[in-house]
Amino acid sequence: MATEVLKQMVLAMGQKARAASRSLAKVSTTVKNEALRAMAAGLLEHAEDILEANRRDCAAAREKGLSAAMVDRLTLNQQRLKAMADGILEIATLHDPVGEVPKMWRRPNGLLIGKVRVPLGVIGVIYESRPNVTADTAALCLKSGNAVILRGGSEAFHSNRAITRILSDAASGQGIPAGALQLVETTDRDAVHELLQMDRHLDVIIPRGGPDLISLVTEHSRVPIIKHDKGLCHTYVDAHADLEMALRVCTNAKIQRPGVCNAMETLLVHQSVASYFLPQLSEIFSPAGVEIRGCPRTQAILPGARAAQDQDWDEEYLDLILAVKVVDNIEEALAHIERHGSGLAEAIITSDYANSRRFLDEVDAAAVFVNASTRFTDGNQFGLGAEMGISTQKLHVRGPMGLEDLTCTKYIIQGSGQIRE
16 A cells, blocks of 8 residues: 555544544443444354454464464454453443542632543554454443554454454444544554554554564554553462462463463472472373473473573463473572563462462562462453453553553542632
Protein backbone atom coordinates (compact mmCIF):
# COMPACT_ATOMS: atom_id res chain seq x y z
CA MET A 1 0.00 0.00 0.00
CA ALA A 2 1.33 3.44 -0.94
CA THR A 3 2.62 5.37 2.04
CA GLU A 4 0.29 8.35 1.62
CA VAL A 5 -2.76 6.12 1.12
CA LEU A 6 -1.86 4.13 4.23
CA LYS A 7 -1.29 7.30 6.24
CA GLN A 8 -4.67 8.72 5.25
CA MET A 9 -6.40 5.41 6.00
CA VAL A 10 -5.00 5.22 9.54
CA LEU A 11 -5.62 8.92 10.12
CA ALA A 12 -9.27 8.51 9.11
CA MET A 13 -9.57 5.60 11.54
CA GLY A 14 -8.17 7.75 14.33
CA GLN A 15 -10.56 10.60 13.60
CA LYS A 16 -13.51 8.22 13.48
CA ALA A 17 -12.44 6.57 16.76
CA ARG A 18 -12.06 9.94 18.50
CA ALA A 19 -15.57 10.97 17.44
CA ALA A 20 -16.95 7.60 18.55
CA SER A 21 -15.22 7.81 21.93
CA ARG A 22 -17.09 11.00 22.83
CA SER A 23 -20.42 9.31 22.21
CA LEU A 24 -19.44 5.98 23.73
CA ALA A 25 -18.42 7.64 27.00
CA LYS A 26 -22.07 8.62 27.49
CA VAL A 27 -23.63 5.26 26.58
CA SER A 28 -25.48 3.64 29.47
CA THR A 29 -24.36 0.44 31.12
CA THR A 30 -27.58 -1.23 29.97
CA VAL A 31 -26.89 -0.48 26.31
CA LYS A 32 -23.27 -1.59 26.63
CA ASN A 33 -24.29 -4.87 28.21
CA GLU A 34 -26.89 -5.53 25.50
CA ALA A 35 -24.22 -4.89 22.89
CA LEU A 36 -21.85 -7.32 24.61
CA ARG A 37 -24.49 -10.04 24.67
CA ALA A 38 -25.16 -9.47 20.98
CA MET A 39 -21.41 -9.69 20.27
CA ALA A 40 -21.14 -13.01 22.09
CA ALA A 41 -24.13 -14.38 20.20
CA GLY A 42 -22.64 -13.17 16.93
CA LEU A 43 -19.44 -15.15 17.49
CA LEU A 44 -21.38 -18.37 17.93
CA GLU A 45 -23.84 -17.65 15.13
CA HIS A 46 -21.00 -17.05 12.67
CA ALA A 47 -18.64 -19.65 14.13
CA GLU A 48 -18.00 -21.41 10.82
CA ASP A 49 -17.00 -18.16 9.11
CA ILE A 50 -14.47 -17.50 11.86
CA LEU A 51 -13.12 -21.03 11.86
CA GLU A 52 -12.73 -21.02 8.08
CA ALA A 53 -10.75 -17.79 8.27
CA ASN A 54 -8.68 -19.28 11.09
CA ARG A 55 -7.92 -22.40 9.06
CA ARG A 56 -6.42 -20.16 6.38
CA ASP A 57 -4.22 -18.46 8.96
CA CYS A 58 -3.08 -21.74 10.53
CA ALA A 59 -2.24 -23.29 7.15
CA ALA A 60 -0.14 -20.26 6.25
CA ALA A 61 1.58 -20.38 9.66
CA ARG A 62 2.60 -24.00 9.15
CA GLU A 63 3.90 -23.21 5.67
CA LYS A 64 6.04 -20.45 7.17
CA GLY A 65 7.47 -22.95 9.66
CA LEU A 66 6.11 -21.37 12.84
CA SER A 67 6.64 -23.51 15.95
CA ALA A 68 3.93 -25.84 17.24
CA ALA A 69 3.51 -23.60 20.26
CA MET A 70 2.97 -20.53 18.07
CA VAL A 71 0.46 -22.39 15.89
CA ASP A 72 -1.36 -23.43 19.07
CA ARG A 73 -1.61 -19.77 20.13
CA LEU A 74 -3.12 -19.00 16.75
CA THR A 75 -5.56 -21.91 16.50
CA LEU A 76 -9.28 -21.57 17.14
CA ASN A 77 -11.79 -24.38 17.54
CA GLN A 78 -15.37 -24.66 18.76
CA GLN A 79 -14.25 -24.89 22.37
CA ARG A 80 -12.00 -21.83 22.20
CA LEU A 81 -14.63 -19.90 20.29
CA LYS A 82 -17.21 -20.66 22.96
CA ALA A 83 -14.68 -19.56 25.60
CA MET A 84 -14.34 -16.25 23.74
CA ALA A 85 -18.09 -15.80 23.73
CA ASP A 86 -18.33 -16.76 27.40
CA GLY A 87 -15.62 -14.22 28.20
CA ILE A 88 -17.65 -11.47 26.57
CA LEU A 89 -20.76 -12.54 28.47
CA GLU A 90 -18.83 -12.46 31.73
CA ILE A 91 -17.71 -8.90 31.01
CA ALA A 92 -21.37 -7.98 30.60
CA THR A 93 -21.98 -9.12 34.20
CA LEU A 94 -19.11 -7.11 35.67
CA HIS A 95 -19.47 -3.80 37.46
CA ASP A 96 -19.17 -0.82 35.11
CA PRO A 97 -16.48 1.49 36.52
CA VAL A 98 -17.46 4.47 34.36
CA GLY A 99 -19.11 7.20 36.43
CA GLU A 100 -18.02 5.67 39.74
CA VAL A 101 -16.98 8.23 42.38
CA PRO A 102 -14.31 6.55 44.52
CA LYS A 103 -13.70 9.58 46.74
CA MET A 104 -15.34 12.88 47.65
CA TRP A 105 -14.53 15.47 50.32
CA ARG A 106 -15.43 19.00 51.37
CA ARG A 107 -12.83 21.71 51.88
CA PRO A 108 -13.01 24.28 54.72
CA ASN A 109 -14.12 26.92 52.18
CA GLY A 110 -17.14 24.81 51.27
CA LEU A 111 -15.92 23.41 47.93
CA LEU A 112 -17.09 19.86 47.38
CA ILE A 113 -14.34 17.96 45.51
CA GLY A 114 -14.70 14.50 44.06
CA LYS A 115 -12.97 12.10 41.71
CA VAL A 116 -15.01 10.30 39.07
CA ARG A 117 -13.93 7.43 36.82
CA VAL A 118 -13.96 8.18 33.09
CA PRO A 119 -12.80 6.23 30.02
CA LEU A 120 -9.25 6.72 28.77
CA GLY A 121 -10.70 7.66 25.37
CA VAL A 122 -9.17 5.94 22.33
CA ILE A 123 -6.93 2.91 22.82
CA GLY A 124 -4.65 1.43 20.20
CA VAL A 125 -3.77 -2.23 20.67
CA ILE A 126 -0.94 -3.82 18.69
CA TYR A 127 -0.69 -7.57 19.22
CA GLU A 128 0.48 -10.87 17.77
CA SER A 129 -0.77 -14.39 17.20
CA ARG A 130 -3.77 -15.00 19.44
CA PRO A 131 -7.09 -14.04 17.78
CA ASN A 132 -8.95 -14.36 21.08
CA VAL A 133 -7.23 -11.08 22.03
CA THR A 134 -9.44 -9.40 19.41
CA ALA A 135 -12.65 -10.40 21.18
CA ASP A 136 -11.33 -9.81 24.70
CA THR A 137 -10.01 -6.36 23.82
CA ALA A 138 -13.15 -5.28 21.99
CA ALA A 139 -15.38 -6.30 24.90
CA LEU A 140 -13.24 -4.68 27.58
CA CYS A 141 -12.94 -1.43 25.68
CA LEU A 142 -16.65 -1.25 24.98
CA LYS A 143 -17.65 -1.92 28.61
CA SER A 144 -15.16 0.67 29.88
CA GLY A 145 -16.40 3.25 27.37
CA ASN A 146 -13.28 3.36 25.19
CA ALA A 147 -13.05 3.32 21.42
CA VAL A 148 -10.35 0.94 20.16
CA ILE A 149 -8.20 0.52 17.07
CA LEU A 150 -6.79 -2.97 16.72
CA ARG A 151 -3.72 -3.95 14.78
CA GLY A 152 -3.21 -7.71 14.97
CA GLY A 153 -0.32 -9.72 13.64
CA SER A 154 -0.21 -10.75 9.99
CA GLU A 155 -0.29 -14.43 11.01
CA ALA A 156 -3.87 -13.96 12.35
CA PHE A 157 -5.06 -11.46 9.76
CA HIS A 158 -8.04 -13.40 8.37
CA SER A 159 -9.19 -14.53 11.83
CA ASN A 160 -9.00 -11.02 13.28
CA ARG A 161 -10.85 -9.50 10.33
CA ALA A 162 -13.69 -12.00 10.58
CA ILE A 163 -14.01 -11.57 14.34
CA THR A 164 -13.87 -7.77 14.23
CA ARG A 165 -16.50 -7.46 11.52
CA ILE A 166 -18.88 -9.75 13.39
CA LEU A 167 -18.38 -7.94 16.69
CA SER A 168 -18.63 -4.47 15.16
CA ASP A 169 -21.87 -5.30 13.32
CA ALA A 170 -23.39 -6.77 16.48
CA ALA A 171 -22.39 -3.75 18.60
CA SER A 172 -23.66 -1.23 16.03
CA GLY A 173 -26.99 -3.04 15.96
CA GLN A 174 -27.39 -2.26 19.66
CA GLY A 175 -26.62 1.45 19.39
CA ILE A 176 -22.86 1.53 19.85
CA PRO A 177 -21.45 4.38 17.71
CA ALA A 178 -19.72 3.55 14.43
CA GLY A 179 -15.95 3.69 14.78
CA ALA A 180 -15.88 2.44 18.36
CA LEU A 181 -14.30 -0.84 17.19
CA GLN A 182 -11.95 -0.84 14.22
CA LEU A 183 -9.26 -3.13 12.85
CA VAL A 184 -6.40 -1.94 10.67
CA GLU A 185 -7.13 -4.20 7.71
CA THR A 186 -3.68 -4.40 6.21
CA THR A 187 -0.57 -6.44 6.97
CA ASP A 188 1.65 -3.53 5.90
CA ARG A 189 4.04 -2.92 8.78
CA ASP A 190 4.04 0.79 8.10
CA ALA A 191 0.53 0.86 9.59
CA VAL A 192 2.09 0.31 13.01
CA HIS A 193 4.37 3.31 12.54
CA GLU A 194 1.41 5.46 11.54
CA LEU A 195 -0.53 4.43 14.65
CA LEU A 196 2.42 5.28 16.84
CA GLN A 197 2.44 8.86 15.56
CA MET A 198 -1.26 9.56 16.20
CA ASP A 199 -0.94 11.26 19.57
CA ARG A 200 -3.76 13.65 18.62
CA HIS A 201 -6.23 10.81 18.19
CA LEU A 202 -4.99 7.98 20.46
CA ASP A 203 -4.73 8.28 24.23
CA VAL A 204 -2.70 5.14 24.85
CA ILE A 205 -1.02 2.30 22.96
CA ILE A 206 -0.96 -1.21 24.42
CA PRO A 207 1.55 -3.53 22.69
CA ARG A 208 1.21 -7.26 23.25
CA GLY A 209 3.87 -9.47 21.70
CA GLY A 210 7.52 -10.42 21.51
CA PRO A 211 10.57 -8.30 22.33
CA ASP A 212 10.91 -6.98 18.77
CA LEU A 213 7.38 -5.56 18.82
CA ILE A 214 7.79 -4.09 22.31
CA SER A 215 11.09 -2.51 21.31
CA LEU A 216 9.61 -1.04 18.13
CA VAL A 217 6.69 0.53 19.96
CA THR A 218 8.79 1.81 22.86
CA GLU A 219 11.34 3.47 20.58
CA HIS A 220 8.97 5.08 18.08
CA SER A 221 5.68 5.87 19.81
CA ARG A 222 4.55 9.44 20.39
CA VAL A 223 1.53 7.99 22.21
CA PRO A 224 1.81 6.93 25.89
CA ILE A 225 2.42 3.17 26.23
CA ILE A 226 1.31 0.44 28.62
CA LYS A 227 3.66 -2.44 27.88
CA HIS A 228 2.73 -6.11 27.93
CA ASP A 229 6.32 -7.32 27.94
CA LYS A 230 7.71 -10.84 27.95
CA GLY A 231 6.90 -13.33 30.68
CA LEU A 232 10.03 -14.98 32.01
CA CYS A 233 8.40 -16.76 34.95
CA HIS A 234 10.30 -18.71 37.63
CA THR A 235 9.18 -21.35 40.10
CA TYR A 236 11.40 -21.91 43.15
CA VAL A 237 11.05 -25.28 44.91
CA ASP A 238 12.19 -24.58 48.45
CA ALA A 239 13.91 -26.91 50.92
CA HIS A 240 10.62 -27.05 52.82
CA ALA A 241 8.41 -27.77 49.82
CA ASP A 242 5.72 -30.42 49.68
CA LEU A 243 7.33 -32.22 46.75
CA GLU A 244 4.15 -33.89 45.52
CA MET A 245 2.55 -30.44 45.38
CA ALA A 246 5.66 -29.11 43.65
CA LEU A 247 5.39 -31.77 40.96
CA ARG A 248 1.75 -30.86 40.28
CA VAL A 249 2.39 -27.14 40.21
CA CYS A 250 5.51 -27.33 38.04
CA THR A 251 3.85 -29.71 35.60
CA ASN A 252 0.92 -27.34 35.21
CA ALA A 253 3.13 -24.26 34.97
CA LYS A 254 5.24 -25.71 32.15
CA ILE A 255 3.17 -28.24 30.25
CA GLN A 256 -0.47 -27.17 30.40
CA ARG A 257 0.07 -24.45 27.77
CA PRO A 258 3.73 -23.67 27.17
CA GLY A 259 3.21 -21.04 24.48
CA VAL A 260 1.81 -18.34 26.78
CA CYS A 261 3.50 -15.60 28.78
CA ASN A 262 2.57 -16.96 32.23
CA ALA A 263 4.08 -20.40 31.66
CA MET A 264 7.16 -21.33 33.70
CA GLU A 265 10.43 -20.82 31.82
CA THR A 266 12.98 -21.37 34.61
CA LEU A 267 12.86 -23.80 37.55
CA LEU A 268 14.99 -23.16 40.64
CA VAL A 269 15.41 -26.07 43.06
CA HIS A 270 16.98 -26.06 46.52
CA GLN A 271 20.03 -28.33 46.72
CA SER A 272 18.62 -30.35 49.60
CA VAL A 273 15.67 -31.66 47.57
CA ALA A 274 17.11 -31.56 44.04
CA SER A 275 18.45 -35.13 43.94
CA TYR A 276 14.99 -36.51 44.74
CA PHE A 277 12.78 -33.94 43.05
CA LEU A 278 14.44 -33.55 39.65
CA PRO A 279 14.34 -37.27 38.68
CA GLN A 280 10.67 -37.35 39.67
CA LEU A 281 10.02 -34.29 37.54
CA SER A 282 11.96 -35.76 34.62
CA GLU A 283 9.74 -38.85 34.65
CA ILE A 284 6.80 -36.56 33.91
CA PHE A 285 8.51 -34.03 31.65
CA SER A 286 10.44 -36.41 29.42
CA PRO A 287 7.39 -38.26 27.99
CA ALA A 288 5.70 -34.88 27.51
CA GLY A 289 8.59 -33.79 25.29
CA VAL A 290 10.07 -31.16 27.59
CA GLU A 291 13.73 -30.40 26.90
CA ILE A 292 15.68 -29.53 30.05
CA ARG A 293 18.63 -27.17 29.90
CA GLY A 294 20.39 -27.37 33.22
CA CYS A 295 23.24 -25.99 35.28
CA PRO A 296 26.16 -28.37 36.05
CA ARG A 297 24.51 -29.60 39.24
CA THR A 298 21.29 -30.29 37.34
CA GLN A 299 23.24 -32.24 34.71
CA ALA A 300 24.90 -34.30 37.44
CA ILE A 301 21.42 -35.37 38.61
CA LEU A 302 19.89 -35.57 35.12
CA PRO A 303 22.63 -36.72 32.72
CA GLY A 304 20.28 -36.35 29.76
CA ALA A 305 19.85 -32.62 30.31
CA ARG A 306 21.53 -30.21 27.93
CA ALA A 307 24.02 -27.74 29.36
CA ALA A 308 22.37 -24.39 29.99
CA GLN A 309 24.09 -21.43 28.36
CA ASP A 310 24.13 -17.92 29.82
CA GLN A 311 21.36 -16.82 27.47
CA ASP A 312 19.05 -19.59 28.67
CA TRP A 313 18.47 -17.76 31.94
CA ASP A 314 17.02 -14.81 29.99
CA GLU A 315 15.04 -16.76 27.41
CA GLU A 316 11.25 -16.77 27.11
CA TYR A 317 10.97 -20.06 25.24
CA LEU A 318 7.19 -20.19 24.77
CA ASP A 319 7.82 -23.86 24.07
CA LEU A 320 8.45 -27.20 25.78
CA ILE A 321 11.91 -26.12 26.94
CA LEU A 322 12.82 -25.49 30.58
CA ALA A 323 15.93 -23.97 32.15
CA VAL A 324 16.75 -25.60 35.50
CA LYS A 325 19.15 -24.41 38.18
CA VAL A 326 20.02 -25.94 41.56
CA VAL A 327 20.51 -23.23 44.18
CA ASP A 328 22.09 -23.28 47.63
CA ASN A 329 19.38 -21.32 49.43
CA ILE A 330 16.50 -18.90 49.10
CA GLU A 331 18.95 -15.99 48.89
CA GLU A 332 20.41 -17.40 45.68
CA ALA A 333 16.93 -18.01 44.28
CA LEU A 334 15.86 -14.44 45.03
CA ALA A 335 19.06 -13.06 43.48
CA HIS A 336 18.55 -15.12 40.32
CA ILE A 337 14.96 -13.91 39.95
CA GLU A 338 15.99 -10.31 40.54
CA ARG A 339 18.63 -10.57 37.82
CA HIS A 340 16.69 -12.53 35.20
CA GLY A 341 12.97 -12.12 35.91
CA SER A 342 10.77 -10.08 33.59
CA GLY A 343 8.50 -8.82 36.36
CA LEU A 344 5.41 -10.72 35.25
CA ALA A 345 4.96 -13.65 37.67
CA GLU A 346 7.09 -15.67 40.08
CA ALA A 347 6.24 -18.57 42.41
CA ILE A 348 7.62 -20.36 45.46
CA ILE A 349 6.63 -23.83 46.63
CA THR A 350 7.19 -24.07 50.37
CA SER A 351 5.59 -24.97 53.68
CA ASP A 352 7.87 -22.58 55.55
CA TYR A 353 5.90 -19.46 56.52
CA ALA A 354 8.96 -17.23 56.92
CA ASN A 355 10.27 -18.15 53.47
CA SER A 356 6.88 -17.63 51.86
CA ARG A 357 6.57 -14.17 53.45
CA ARG A 358 10.09 -13.28 52.41
CA PHE A 359 9.39 -14.34 48.83
CA LEU A 360 6.18 -12.29 48.73
CA ASP A 361 7.91 -9.25 50.20
CA GLU A 362 11.14 -9.30 48.21
CA VAL A 363 10.21 -10.47 44.72
CA ASP A 364 9.49 -7.51 42.45
CA ALA A 365 6.86 -8.78 40.03
CA ALA A 366 3.28 -8.03 39.02
CA ALA A 367 2.08 -11.33 40.55
CA VAL A 368 3.86 -13.37 43.23
CA PHE A 369 2.54 -16.84 44.15
CA VAL A 370 2.95 -19.15 47.09
CA ASN A 371 2.14 -22.82 46.35
CA ALA A 372 0.32 -22.15 43.09
CA SER A 373 1.04 -22.15 39.37
CA THR A 374 2.11 -19.00 37.55
CA ARG A 375 -0.50 -19.97 34.95
CA PHE A 376 -3.08 -18.25 37.17
CA THR A 377 -1.65 -14.87 36.15
CA ASP A 378 -4.67 -13.99 34.08
CA GLY A 379 -7.46 -11.45 34.34
CA ASN A 380 -10.16 -14.08 34.05
CA GLN A 381 -8.58 -16.25 36.73
CA PHE A 382 -8.29 -13.20 39.00
CA GLY A 383 -12.01 -12.52 38.59
CA LEU A 384 -11.48 -9.44 36.41
CA GLY A 385 -13.10 -10.94 33.33
CA ALA A 386 -11.03 -10.98 30.17
CA GLU A 387 -7.89 -8.88 30.25
CA MET A 388 -6.31 -6.27 28.01
CA GLY A 389 -2.94 -7.75 28.81
CA ILE A 390 -0.55 -8.17 31.70
CA SER A 391 1.37 -4.98 32.31
CA THR A 392 4.95 -5.45 33.47
CA GLN A 393 5.47 -1.73 34.07
CA LYS A 394 4.36 0.30 37.07
CA LEU A 395 2.57 3.27 35.52
CA HIS A 396 -0.36 3.53 35.50
CA VAL A 397 -1.21 -0.13 36.02
CA ARG A 398 0.64 -3.36 36.80
CA GLY A 399 -0.44 -6.95 36.27
CA PRO A 400 -3.61 -8.21 34.53
CA MET A 401 -5.53 -5.22 33.19
CA GLY A 402 -9.26 -5.33 33.84
CA LEU A 403 -12.04 -2.81 33.34
CA GLU A 404 -11.02 -0.38 36.06
CA ASP A 405 -7.51 -0.20 34.61
CA LEU A 406 -8.99 1.11 31.36
CA THR A 407 -10.28 4.21 33.12
CA CYS A 408 -8.69 7.24 34.71
CA THR A 409 -10.17 9.83 37.02
CA LYS A 410 -11.06 13.46 36.71
CA TYR A 411 -11.81 15.92 39.48
CA ILE A 412 -15.30 17.35 39.81
CA ILE A 413 -15.68 20.45 42.00
CA GLN A 414 -18.94 21.98 43.13
CA GLY A 415 -18.97 25.42 44.67
CA SER A 416 -21.28 28.20 45.68
CA GLY A 417 -19.38 31.24 44.43
CA GLN A 418 -16.03 30.65 46.16
CA ILE A 419 -13.04 32.66 44.94
CA ARG A 420 -9.38 32.15 45.76
CA GLU A 421 -7.88 34.77 48.04
